[in-house]
Amino acid sequence: xxxxxxxxxxxxxxxxxxxxxxxxxxxxxxxxxxxxxxxxxxxxxxxxxxxxxxxxxxxxxxxxxxxxxxxxxxxxxxxxxxxxxxxxxxxxxxxxxxxxxxxxxxxxxxxxxxxxxxxxxxxxxxxxxxxxxxxxxxxxxxxxxxxxxxxxxxxxxxxxxxxxxxxxxxxxxxxxxxxxxxxxxxxxxxxxxxxxxxxxxxxxxxxxxxxxxxxxxxxxxxxxxxxxxxxxxxxxxxxxxxxxxxxxxxxxxxxxxxxxxxxxxxxxxxxxxxxxxxxxxxxxxxxxxxxxxxxxxxxxxxxxxxxxxxxxxxxxxxxxxxxxxxxxxxxxxxxxxxxxxxxxxxxxxxxxxxxxxxxxxxxxxxxxxxxxxxxxxxxxxxxxxxxxxxxxxxxxxxxxxxxxxxxxxxxxxxxxxxxxxxxxxxxxxxxxxxxxxxxxxxxxxxxxxxxxxxxxxxxxxxxxxxxxxxxxxxxxxxxxxxxxxxxxxxxxxxxxxxxxxxxxxxxxxxxxxxxxxxxxxxxxxxxxxxxxxxxxxxxxxxxxxxxxxxxxx
Amino acid sequence: xxxxxxxxxxxxxxxxxxxxxxxxxxxxxxxxxxxxxxxxxxxxxxxxxxxxxxxxxxxxxxxxxxxxxxxxxxxxxxxxxxxxxxxxxxxxxxxxxxxxxxxxxxxxxxxxxxxxxxxxxxxxxxxxxxxxxxxxxxxxxxxxxxxxxxxxxxxxxxxxxxxxxxxxxxxxxxxxxxxxxxxxxxxxxxxxxxxxxxxxxxxxxxxxxxxxxxxxxxxxxxxxxxxxxxxxxxxxxxxxxxxxxxxxxxxxxxxxxxxxxxxxxxxxxxxxxxxxxxxxxxxxxxxxxxxxxxxxxxxxxxxxxxxxxxxxxxxxxxxxxxxxxxxxxxxxxx
Numbered sequence: 080x081x082x083x084x085x086x087x088x089x090x091x092x093x094x095x096x097x098x099x100x101x102x103x104x105x106x107x108x109x110x111x112x113x114x115x116x117x118x119x120x121x122x123x124x125x126x127x128x129x130x131x132x133x134x135x136x137x138x139x140x141x142x143x144x145x146x147x148x149x150x151x152x153x154x155x156x157x158x159x160x161x162x163x164x165x166x167x168x169x170x171x172x173x174x175x176x177x178x179x180x181x182x183x184x185x186x187x188x189x190x191x192x193x194x195x196x197x198x199x200x201x202x203x204x205x206x207x208x209x210x211x212x213x214x215x216x217x218x219x220x221x222x223x224x225x226x227x228x229x230x231x232x233x234x235x236x237x238x239x240x241x242x243x244x245x246x247x248x249x250x251x252x253x254x255x256x257x258x259x260x261x262x263x264x265x266x267x268x269x270x271x272x273x274x275x276x277x278x279x280x281x282x283x284x285x286x287x288x289x290x291x292x293x294x295x296x297x298x299x300x301x302x303x304x305x306x307x308x309x310x311x312x313x314x315x316x317x318x319x320x321x322x323x324x325x326x327x328x329x330x331x332x333x334x335x336x337x338x339x340x341x342x343x344x345x346x347x348x349x350x351x352x353x354x355x356x357x358x359x360x361x362x363x364x365x366x367x368x369x370x371x372x373x374x375x376x377x378x379x380x381x382x383x384x385x386x387x388x389x390x391x392x393x394x395x396x397x398x399x400x401x402x403x404x405x406x407x408x409x410x411x412x413x414x415x416x417x418x419x420x421x422x423x424x425x426x427x428x429x430x431x432x433x434x435x436x437x438x439x440x441x442x443x444x445x446x447x448x449x450x451x452x453x454x455x456x457x458x459x460x461x462x463x464x465x466x467x468x469x470x471x472x473x474x475x476x477x478x479x480x481x482x483x484x485x486x487x488x489x490x491x492x493x494x495x496x497x498x499x500x501x502x503x504x505x506x507x508x509x510x511x512x513x514x515x516x517x518x519x520x521x522x523x524x525x526x527x528x529x530x531x532x533x534x535x536x537x538x539x540x541x542x543x544x545x546x547x548x549x550x551x552x553x554x555x556x557x558x559x560x561x562x563x564x565x566x567x568x569x570x571x572x573x574x575x576x577x578x579x580x581x582x583x584x585x586x587x588x589x590x591x592x593x594x595x596x597x598x599x600x601x602x603x604x605x606x607x608x609x610x611x612x613x614x615x616x617x618x619x620x621x622x623x624x625x626x627x628x629x630x631x632x
Numbered sequence: 633x634x635x636x637x638x639x640x641x642x643x644x645x646x647x648x649x650x651x652x653x654x655x656x657x658x659x660x661x662x663x664x665x666x667x668x669x670x671x672x673x674x675x676x677x678x679x680x681x682x683x684x685x686x687x688x689x690x691x692x693x694x695x696x697x698x699x700x701x702x703x704x705x706x707x708x709x710x711x712x713x714x715x716x717x718x719x720x721x722x723x724x725x726x727x728x729x730x731x732x733x734x735x736x737x738x739x740x741x742x743x744x745x746x747x748x749x750x751x752x753x754x755x756x757x758x759x760x761x762x763x764x765x766x767x768x769x770x771x772x773x774x775x776x777x778x779x780x781x782x783x784x785x786x787x788x789x790x791x792x793x794x795x796x797x798x799x800x801x802x803x804x805x806x807x808x809x810x811x812x813x814x815x816x817x818x819x820x821x822x823x824x825x826x827x828x829x830x831x832x833x834x835x836x837x838x839x840x841x842x843x844x845x846x847x848x849x850x851x852x853x854x855x856x857x858x859x860x861x862x863x864x865x866x867x868x869x870x871x872x873x874x875x876x877x878x879x880x881x882x883x884x885x886x887x888x889x890x891x892x893x894x895x896x897x898x899x900x901x902x903x904x905x906x907x908x909x910x911x912x913x914x915x916x917x918x919x920x921x922x923x924x925x926x927x928x929x930x931x932x933x934x935x936x937x938x939x940x941x942x943x944x945x946x947x948x949x950x951x952x953x954x955x956x957x958x959x960x961x962x963x964x965x966x
Contacts, residue, residue: 115802123715131671210686211679212670212713219674230682290703291932292687295711295718318717318725319916321802341802345914346924349781353796354914356789360802480927515669515927523675534673554677 112338114612114628117351117363121319121344126283126301127269128201129208131215133621136268137364138342140622141324142184143271143307146175146194147262151616151627152386154439154539156266160189160308170257170574171240177248181331183274185306191250195242196275198252202239205284206231207294216269216537219547220261257572259579263540268622277306310335310626319344324625336614336629355380355607362608362615368426368487374607381610387430387437387601388619390544391485391533393496394596398557399528401467408594410461411529412451414503417599419453420495424488425602432598434587435544439619442541442570442583449591458503470506476521476530481514484604485533492531525554538620541583542571549590556595563589633954640950647946648939652704655938656697659931665689666713669928687713687931700935709939710932714924719936722921727940728811729799730917733909734902736833737841742895745845749852749891750884756857764849771846780839780912787835794835797914801828836913840906844898851894855887862886889956896952900945 122135127143130136148159161175181189201217206228211218223237238261240253254261264270273283282298289295296302305313310332311324322342326335343360345351348367352374354360366374366382374380393415397403402411421429433450436443462471477493478486486492490511497507510527512518522530532555537543542550550567552559566589570582606617614627666687667680684690688699703710709719752764788796799813800806806825808816814833817826859865860883868878905919918937925933 110803113803121715131674210682211675212667212683212686215671215674229685289708289711289932290688290699291710291713293711293713293716293932295716317808318722320799343798343802343914344916345797346920347911347914350784350797350912350914353784353789357792357796359795359797513927515672517663519672519675520663520665520680523677523680532673 110339111630113341114337114339114362114625115341115343115360116625117345117354117360118342119344119346119351119365122316122322122342124296124301125305125313125316126273127267127271128204128217129213129296129301130269134344136621137623138311138313138322138324139271139305140268140309141311141340141625142305142309142313143268143273144309145265145267145270145272146177147265149266149539149618149620149622152618154263154388154536154619156262156539159266160194160272164262166257166574170259170572171255172251172253173261174245174249174251177250178331179248181308182329183277183306183308184312184327184329185274185277187274187276188247189272189308190247191244192247193275194250194272195244196278197270197272198239198242200278200284201270202237207286207288208284210294213294216264216267219537220264220267220270257574259574259576260538260540260542260546260571263538263543266620266622267538271307271309273300274306277304280304310624311340314339326626330626333626335626337625340625352607355609358609361612362606364604364606364621366605366607367482368424368428368605370607371426371428371605379610381608383606383608383615383617384428384603385606385617385621386439386619387603388439388539389485389533389535389601389604390432390435390437390598391483391492391531391600391602392432392435392596392598394522394527394530394532394555395594396525396528396530396555396557397595398525398554401465401471402528403558404465404467405594406461406465407467407471408597409451410458410465410504411500412594412597413454413461414458414500414505415451415496415597415599416453416499417597419499420492421600423495424491425600426487428605429600429602432601434591435548435596435598436541436583436587437536437601437619440536440539440541440544441576441580442545442587444584444587447584447588449588451597453499455499455503458505462504469504470501471504472506472508473500474510474528475500475507476510476512476518476527478514478518478531479511481518483533484535485600485602486531487602489531523553523555525557536620541586542567545583545586545590546571549595558593558595560593560595563593637950637954640946640953644943644946648942651942652700652935652939653697655935656700657693659926659929659934660689660693660696662926662929666929666931669930670713689931704939709936712925712933713930714928714933719932722933723918723937723940725811726916726918726921727944728813729915730903730905730910730919732799732812732814732833733836733840733906733915733917734899736837737902737906738844738895738899740837740841741844741848741898745848746852746884746891748845749849750856750879750887752849752853753856753860754879761853764853768846768850771842771849774842775908776839776842776906777908777912779842780836780909783835783839784912795832796835799829799832799915800825801832804828836909836915839912840902840909844895844902847894847898848891852887852891855890856883859883859887892952892955896949896955900948903944903948904941 118134120134123130125139127139144159146161147156150157160178162178164173164175166173203225208214209224209231221237221239223232223234227233238254240255243251281300281304283300285298286294286296310327310330312327314323314325316322324340326338351363352370374382395402401407417431421431434448477489500507521527546567566586570586573579573582611631613631614629665684667675667683711718748764752761755761784796787794810816813829817829865882868882905917905922907919907923910917910919922937
């Protein structure tokens with residue numbers, strides 16, 4: 080009897096396996112009009128001016144459009160909702176001619192009044208929305224609010240003055256000072272134009288502030304009814320599970336090829352890769368460099384390269400002696416074996432950086448840039464010239480628990496740099512800390528002497544690289560260089576593009592002579608897709624519409 | 633019994649008060665602030681100071697704690713700094729995922745562990761017993777993340793039999809009124825949806841249940857071995873009771889007391905969130921939520937989330953204590 084019962088388990092087991100295998104085929108099918116894309120996390124809210132993280136901006140980029148856009152795969156500004164624009168002689172007033180016949184997804188008309196409504200909304204954000212934690216990009220590009228609360232900057236500090244409507248197709252934005260980075264910044268997803276009717280109806284700015292001071296939006300604009308003019312609309316959002324976009328059949332431009340895009344948050348790199356291998360997703364971003372070989376080796380998967388728009392650098396805190404001496408900084412530059420690090424740890428996706436700007440950005444200097452090829456003897460010579468006794472003991476900081484596009488494996492970079500510096504007259508002591516908030520806190524508060532850090536550009540303008548880092552004093556670099564500050568300010572204010580380019584090239588060279596840091600890499604982040612996914616165009620600033628994506632045979 | 637339950641529930645108050653002080657103090661001792669978490673490289677010292685001021689982190693700690701207690705008293709657990717959703721909303725949406733996974737893992741662990749442990753004890757010293765000991769050791773020793781990756785690689789990537797991520801097929805349009813996907817599929821009367829959800833549960837439940845399975849099997853084996861040697865078992869056999877009756881009514885029932893304690897503790901642990909399993913299988917539970925909150929210095933989530941988990945843990949253990957009375961009438965009478 081017992082034996083019969085035991086034997087019964089065998090066919091039951093086989094039946095279970097057969098059922099699993101059969102149902103596998105049913106579950107594997109992906110609708111041919113749907114793309115499932117793996118993201119690193121869930122969006123915060125679908126309202127561009129109120130977010131700064133990439134995973135919120137990804138769906139926002141499909142739903143909203145700005146006055147200007149970027150040429151596919153580049154940082155070149157092109158018309159979007161505005162067909163043309165021109166600056167006044169003073170450079171203060173920018174007049175935009177708007178595209179006719181465009182409707183918001185709720186059927187209301189896009190016009191100059193809508194443009195001004197949006198700009199004035201951002202300028203008039205109430206107190207809780209004025210924080211950098213919420214409206215980072217308005218603060219960075221324009222700064223200043225009409226009714227500042229607490230220590231937030233007011234109208235006197237703001238780049239934005241006003242927006243005026245002239246008919247339905249012309250809007251003039253007036254600035255408080257000339258700024259050429261303004262146009263490039265308008266391509267940011269954060270400045271997409273939303274439907275005024277929807278903003279009002281769904282109370283986009285409504286919210287409460289809890290006892291900890293944290294803002295909680297109570298309106299449903301950013302969670303259920305984000306209405307723009309873009310090629311996709313929000314269909315549904317199950318928090319933590321998936322966000323579903325559906326094609327806007329009334330889109331003014333080239334209609335999307337796929338009916339539906341599903342964004343699926345998968346935090347773990349390995350899990351994203353496996354989901355791609357099983358076909359549960361058809362593409363994902365932020366590919367771990369360690370997985371690139373596996374993906375390239377697969378007959379059904381492929382890698383797409385995002386153009387390099389970042390810089391990895393070894394930062395120097397000049398408040399910590401003897402790094403206030405330029406000879407010592409030059410010695411450091413000669414002591415960093417940058418080629419070995421880039422060739423060894425970037426899986427062929429890095430270029431050795433000879434300056435802070437990537438070559439995509441206006442202001443990249445093609446000649447006259449000081450070169451610091453690895454030369455330990457030269458480094459020792461410079462240290463002796465500086466009157467420093469060898470070896471010079473230095474504290475080198477690097478982060479853990481992080482992989483950034485410009486720094487996939489910080490520990491390897493740090494150890495390789497340390498080995499090179501030890502031959503160049505330095506004696507390196509390493510300090511490691513988890514990326515955030517510990518490591519960033521140490522670096523940004525000026526505790527770190529030498530440190531690994533980097534930057535990925537927000538928009539295609541040199542001010543976003545050079546002015547942000549070297550345009551004013553900060554604890555991270557610990558220097559005061561009024562002539563460099565003035566040069567960068569002058570470059571940012573210059574509205575003539577040729578003169579602007581020349582000024583930024585000059586600034587690039589000055590930065591490499593002054594050496595507040597030593598840049599070492601510009602790297603190309605990777606995206607992974609199934610081979611039959613076509614039409615995806617990687618952008619240096621990750622502005623990548625899904626509307627051009629389709630399935631090939 | 634009612635007095636016992638009420639007394640245990642009242643004990644929750646000092647437990648939660650003490651825990652709130654510990655958690656509140658601990659997370660504020662951690663270096664860094666939410667500013668770096670929110671803005672990364674883009675955070676400037678001015679931004680950091682402004683955000684600290686906005687979130688009242690520059691106030692004296694007793695003032696911050698008093699404000700926190702006042703809001704807890706109104707059952708307001710605050711708003712997540714990262715997601716800007718209320719802590720209660722996030723917990724309400726994530727906890728069912730954790731419960732579902734924990735229950736599935738424990739069903740796997742108990743369903744296999746008790747029979748395995750029982751059979752190992754009955755065949756003490758034999759091949760089956762030795763194999764089960766080795767299996768238990770392996771189950772406890774193999775890291776969950778490694779087991780999870782192997783299971784996914786074999787059954788999802790290579791064989792394609794099971795999905796590798798999530799709670800249901802991405803293309804599913806099922807509604808989830810309760811957020812318990814299995815229950816929602818049953819309520820909807822949708823066998824296809826139910827099968828889809830169960831398939832998604834299988835691999836994470838096996839990965840997560842591997843350690844409880846090993847523990848339950850070992851404890852069951854030890855408990856059954858103890859009971860098998862008792863006089864009343866020998867007496868029951870001598871009185872002519874069938875082996876099935878002896879095993880079920882006398883052996884297993886008495887052996888289950890220590891086993892139920894372990895089951896309660898293991899369940900409580902699983903309900904506090906299985907970070908590794910949730911990460912590998914992209915399972916949107918509270919484990920990854922709390923882990924991210926630590927890295928993001930998301931104080932409201934940590935303060936509220938840990939309190940919720942503590943309440944769950946205490947309630948689960950209360951249920952375990954009540955189960956003693958059901959299993960053992962002597963405890964019920966006393």
